[in-house]
Amino acid sequence: MSSAGHDSPATDRLWSVEEHLEDVLTTIRPLEPIELQLLDAQGCVLVEDVMVPLSLPPFDNSSMDGYAVRVADVAGASEEFPAVLDVLGDVAAGAADPLQVGPGQAARIMTGAPLPPGAETVVPVEWTDGGLGEGPVRGMPARSLAPQGATGQVRVYRPAPARAHVRDKGSDVRAGALALKAGTVLGPPQIALLAAIGRGRVTGRPRPRVVVLSTGSELVQPGEQLEGGQIYDSNSFALTAAARDAGAIAYRVGAVADDADTLRSTIEDQLVRADLMVTSGGVSVGAYDVVKEALSHVGDEDEPGGGVEFRKLAMQPGKPQGFGTVGPDHIPLLALPGNPVSSYVSFELFVRPAIRTLMGLQDVHRPTTRARLAADEPLTSPKGRRQFLRGTYADGEVRPVGGSGSHLIAALAQADALIVVPEDTESVASGAEVEVILLG
């Protein structure tokens, strides 16, 4: 529930990073699965166990371009004493009713084409004269340019055992087997398998639609002219890009002035296309921090269960945070602080896991590692706050970039890691081991 005006005592305590994250991740539920076109399902989580409806390959087929023959007809064949067989014609890939191969006969066969009835094995074209009568060949001439070889006689120079160069029906997967289990994340190889077994659609969780808006009467669109006291809106761009990077479809609404009614109506307008809303700014203790005020009653005021709670977190940057749900459908909303670095760090810690939870992914967090701190002077951190400093990581070593100021956006653009200084640590010497969140 919101706390417009004075902070209520209940929300005035400091929340730990874990407490806030747990609140977010236990409130947010994976999106309901829908039927997705195969290529729209890329990066999404499958929610059905997909069974194989037909064996792969669906029929015995040749793994080579060559001639389909009977084993006895080529037994003992050599360059000196080739087997000479009558060529019935071609079996191309996709051929519906292949030829019947009898004794002394051969069918010219292409890779992937069904093994014709009567044939027991395949001799590659390189083991034959290609029907040209001029000794071993290296390949077949294109049929449109050189029709010869598909009729007449072929000389085979080597024997072949039964089912040589034949891919057996079902040798990849058999009908009834489990192709992919529910929970699989669909990358290109999984999409390949689904297509191969004939699935043009699958049931999966869609990408979440994330609406991003920044608040602040001082914000101007990049490319426009700045007047006195104004700055460019960077948060709505950074958060939109970060949401896409996390897997979402992101809509950048841009900057909204510090007016509670405008903000409220903007949010209400956007609810229809949001699975998650993210705001930046207006969450601190200022008289114009209208996000708190606006979010106390968005949508239907009689609807129970909604509301956004504002709280202080034991972290730096990112102390003021809001989280809750808005509108009759209880769309989750994360209200991030407005300083660019605070907003970005808050995204990484709370919004990214929220987006990936909506997607139904198991792995919602950035990877972390331990690294040796390489710093010119000890890092200092306020007691009781978990600090997230920007750094560059390479080969087990992390180096801070820029200071701790939450307005230092230039340094953020050089960083590829966050250095974590725990709540009970006030100073970290160079050479010490620290926890690092890898942003790359």
Next chain:
Amino acid sequence: MSSAGHDSPATDRLWSVEEHLEDVLTTIRPLEPIELQLLDAQGCVLVEDVMVPLSLPPFDNSSMDGYAVRVADVAGASEEFPAVLDVLGDVAAGAADPLQVGPGQAARIMTGAPLPPGAETVVPVEWTDGGLGEGPVRGMPARSLAPQGATGQVRVYRPAPARAHVRDKGSDVRAGALALKAGTVLGPPQIALLAAIGRGRVTGRPRPRVVVLSTGSELVQPGEQLEGGQIYDSNSFALTAAARDAGAIAYRVGAVADDADTLRSTIEDQLVRADLMVTSGGVSVGAYDVVKEALSHVGDEDEPGGGVEFRKLAMQPGKPQGFGTVGPDHIPLLALPGNPVSSYVSFELFVRPAIRTLMGLQDVHRPTTRARLAADEPLTSPKGRRQFLRGTYADGEVRPVGGSGSHLIAALAQADALIVVPEDTESVASGAEVEVILLG
């Protein structure tokens, strides 16, 4: 140049993986840079050194919600003996012409608002009575709900040194400094910085448009009914997904029948939206391998410099490969083999680096590592061929999945790594160290 019909002696030698890759990567040039809207530039490479046009912050501003005052007026202030100052009004973020603060005066100021002329420092609201006359407060009431505090008098309970809670103009970056250098890949933090310095557009290399088509008269669209001898088209789906994954905008044309004229006209039609074309199938030695034939003269036959060369590579899977350029604009084309595993492995080895080269990225290859082989039996590999087996990698250990057959698509969907067996190695025992390409 193409080699329809018999392979010419020049192209009949075996190419190494490196030779083919080098041919691809020295032929393909990064796309010409264009002006990109900021959010369209996500993941793209910047080609300009971006300088900072204005200092950040552009003006001295408050890092807290509080009161802007003169240092002398709050020197010696305490809870017992507060400084009592006349409040002139509010300085909100975005305020165009702030108040002038004289001796004995204070202006209520919000985070990010410009430090008003005459003021020397900022006392946070928590160090004051918020103008309410009832002792220390925890924050400001929202202005719309409680206008008090912006006028009348404020009691300040603690002194503040000069420029406390003030972010100096230029303390983030100064006008004229280098914001981002040419070659930077634009992720969310870099987009944040560009927006913050007012850049709504940047000059960068666009995402390449990749047209994907598969060839084969046996191919049927997933979701349709299979007839005898037919299989589902999986390559065009897998390659489209993989191209997107590599950073491209991919267009899936789907399956084209084994007819040289149809294929040629399809390719000519698609050239207009292609920075790169990728085909699968029809590159081997069969009589219906029409890709070779079709690609010998696509577009203007009088135009010099084009043509696709077909060659055999010393690798398994993926022995037959084609590469060259097509059409009057010399659009690069990679012709991959048609077996699903061959096609996917070829994409990873050759097409992905090609796409990333078009993007102007430095880092075009998948990461590789060394791992201990954990296998039930030794891996065998044909002499003189570099083999790429599918495997799963975890914690320094790689385990093969499925066999070496290039039709084993079900096993591919379980793999997250390729195990590399060098040309001169015919057997690898479990426990041996192998090179691994990480697909994740």
